[in-house]
Amino acid sequence: MNDVWTVPGYTPVRELGAGGSGRVVLCVHDATGTPVAVKYLGERLREDPAFVGEFRAEARLLGGLRSPHVVAFYEYCEYAEAPGGAAIVMELVDGISLRALLKQSGGTDPEAALVLLKGSLLGLAAAHRQGVVHRDYKPENVLVAADGSSKLVDFGIAAGRGSTPGVAGTPAYMAPEQWQGRPASPAADVYAATATFFECVTGHKPFRGTNFAELAVQHVEGPVPESQAPEPVRPLIRRGLAKTPEERPENAEAFVAELEQVALAGYGAGWEERGQRKLAALAALLPLLFPSAGATAGGTTALATTVLPPAPAGWSPGRRGALAAAAMLVIGALLLFSYEAVAGESGGAATLSAFATSSAGPPGGGGPVPVPGASVSATPTPSASMSPSPSPSTSVFPSASASPSATPSSSQSPTPAPTPTPTKPTPTAKPSPTPTVTVSGVEATLLTGPSTGQVTVSLDVKGGPATVVLEWFLGNDLADLRVADGTDSVPVRAGTGPVTRAHTFTRGAGCHLSVRVTTTPSAGKPVIVSKAIPRCQEPPR
Structure with a gap:
């Protein structure tokens, strides 16, 4: 081979x-x-x-x-x-890494950071629903497309929820329990996502220790530096960087619900559309880093993962013992494994987006x-x-439902092998261009029962497959989007009929069910439909 x-x-x-x-x-x-x-x-x-x-x-x-x-x-x-x-x-x-964007701009506007965090959190939420913990959320593993949307990548060190795969991650973003080798939990991903969000809005990481020992102590025992961030987003940072998993949102889906509350209270209606436009503008400053630009390859794959030996049972540094315990962890790591990049941002990581x-x-x-x-x-x-x-x-095991969404790139035809007698080369068939996908005419109707809802979405898809994203919410008023209750993604082929999906919602979490409908590619502003839940209707007296 x-x-x-x-x-x-x-x-x-x-x-x-x-x-x-x-x-x-x-x-x-x-x-x-x-x-x-x-x-x-x-x-x-x-x-x-x-x-x-x-x-x-x-x-x-x-x-x-x-x-x-x-x-x-x-x-x-x-x-x-x-x-x-x-x-x-x-x-x-066809996008660039968040690391490349931060390297260029130093940071982002809070609205842009909130949009970016929400998009990648929805990716984490899909993994968490499958019982998977990513364990390596960082700017290198978040991609920003030209339209300001974001995607999560690199599940290379992912682990099952509750498993104990050992101490691993990227030090600048590792939750305290990751340093301690405790079981993998979605709350650790919430911590790493918050650390990345903090870096977006402040221009630097929440903890900036120069070695393993300092980082271990700061993440495990250091105070949350929320005061360095803009005031409206401090509640998110305080919750997401809490020292124990129990103090954080239990998973990415719960964190999205809190994010939307904070964003609406701090920046008002339209924050999401404005933030996405700002992200798109920042990405547009780096056109040559997009794969479609055809730039020469450079840099390396994301090798900023640190794998450390299992921590001793019950290891939890106190005020006096933290430094020594962290140093012990470091020495063991240096003896047994190679650490290739503490922060994971040097070099040409942007070209790997x-x-x-x-x-x-x-x-x-x-x-x-x-x-x-x-x-x-x-x-x-x-x-x-x-x-x-x-x-x-x-x-x-090829995928049965993945649908490519990128624009086709041209490839060179192979040069015909020489033969003793000159012959005319056989032309190589060129791939047909992928048609432009458009989505329009999105409308939705919602029916509710005591514990279920059913939404029907009609839309016009042209040129190829699209995706309808249904985000379910419970609240006390119509269009109350404060409590997230699940997300569905439905692929839709061109020319097909309406999309209908049923949803069983959490009992007792509110008296109104709402669905926010978005599409990929975007059809414009999200469509939100709401309806009262029959079980909340009080009988007439």
Whole structure:
């Protein structure tokens, strides 16, 4: 096996980035002309069956997530000959990393930061509903598209909720319980997301220790620096950076509900539209970093993950012992593992914004692991029908519902091999351009029962698949969006009829049910429909 192996059915265009964990290549799907990002496991790692297993687990995890705020998974492939190669084929997100944006601007307006936080939190919420904890939320793993929308990437060290995979993460964003090796919980992701939000609105990280020991003490025992942030968002920072998981919102979905309350109270109606426009304007300052710009690859994959040995049982530094305990943790880490970037922001990380990167920590997962070489029957993606290939590779658990949304990139036709007799080269078929997708005419009606609601959304989709996002809320008044009660994402093909979805809501959380309807691509302002819940109606006296 050598480095020239490529996933059959895809033509490489250019490398987007490379590092110790592997490389990511912009490719075009031969059958449809759809641009994709293909992540290849690095040569050093693919020789270790454990790392290959973890790479498979990351692919399985991505395949189970259905959210417009998480990079879409298309398929997973392995080379059938030892020592073997492995690759994940994913959506190509034509965007830039939040790290690149912060490096350019230093920070963002609070409204822009709130929009960015909300989008990536909705991605986290999809993972949390599947019992998955990301464990490495940071600016490198949040992508900002040209329209100001955001997506979450890199589930390389994700773990199952309640599991104890060891101490791992990026130090500047690790929750206190991560430093202590406690079980993985969604509240740790809330902490990391808040630390990233703090960096957006202040221009610096909440804790700026210069080494492991200082960072450990500051995260575990240091006061929350909320006073450094704008006053309207301080309640979010105070809650999200609380020292114990119990003091924080229990998961990303709950945090979104608090975020919307704070944003509305501090910045008024229209904060979300204004914030998205501001994000789009900041992203527009970096046009050459977008994958569609065709810039030369540079930088490395996100290798800022720190893997530390398991913490001693009951380890919890006190005021006197924190420094010594943290130093002990550091020494063990330096002896057993390599730490490649404390803050994870140096170098050309911005050029790697089109894909999810993989770290070497143990992901969550579960379920049977496919065996290389085994034949697995699965439905190909609607937009990319995979044809059989004579190449000795095996396609494992391809996604059945992912829909590419990026604009196709052109690829060069291979040069014909020379022959003894001059012949006219056979022209290579060029991929047909992907049609522009538009969504219009969005309308919604809502029916409610004592414990369920049903929304019907009519819309006009042209040019290709779109996504309808339904966000459910409970409150005491019509259009009260303070208490989030779940999110559904529904793919819609062009020319199809209305979308109908039922929802069982939390009992006792309010007397009015509301649904906010948005689409990808956007059809304009969100549509909000509300209705009273019959169980709250008092009988006439």
